[in-house]
Amino acid sequence: MKEYRRKQLLERVNREAATIGASIPETIEVQGEPIDLREFVFEIKRRETVPPGERERVERAKRNLRRERIERLDRIEAGQVSYETGAELADAIIGIDRALDALESLEPADVEAEAERQDAVDTKRWMNFLKQALGREDASSSRTRF
Incomplete structure (x- = not known):
């Protein structure tokens, strides 16, 4: 991938308003396992508050999503992928950010x-x-x- 294309992707991912209008991916692979991300986020968001029993599950999901975001961003930063793959990674990162925003906005239990x-x-x-x-x-x- 050419340097200017890599920089475009990184700017797109790091843009402050990148998640506006973005949708949460239906599924995403996190550490080799497919996760129904959209269903999980909507299931948690349907409740007004997160029950104490679910709090750990949500925190674990947020940690895993952050880790996956960093790994995908590192692949773009390294520049060792094609532009098409980099664009797919960027889309996935923005979707992960959208999911994280939704999970972070939950009220305390x-x-x-x-x-x-x-x-x-x-x-x-x-x-x-x-x-x-x-x-x-x-x-x-x-x-x-x-």
Whole structure:
């Protein structure tokens, strides 16, 4: 493959908006095993949250997809494949990125605990603001005791 073609493929894969309009591949081979990627992603996305029992499965899938993405990108970077093969690899990488984006956007399993934690942080921030605004931030520490 010519250098400028290799660079075009790499730019296409690394483009920030590469996944816009891209579809998740129906199947993809990860470490020699065919995976029904689209079905897996849609199955997980159908739920509002990922149950704790499924969380490990999703994390393992994301790790495997990231590893597969790196391996395919390395093949393009090495330039030892034809342009046609490189284009197929680039398409697959963009599909993997699309799947990873979908899996990364899943909400945490314990939404209520996260909301409570955020409320506590917001309350503390608000109380600190009020103390500072009312000039009572260090009132107890600045008093002199006799």
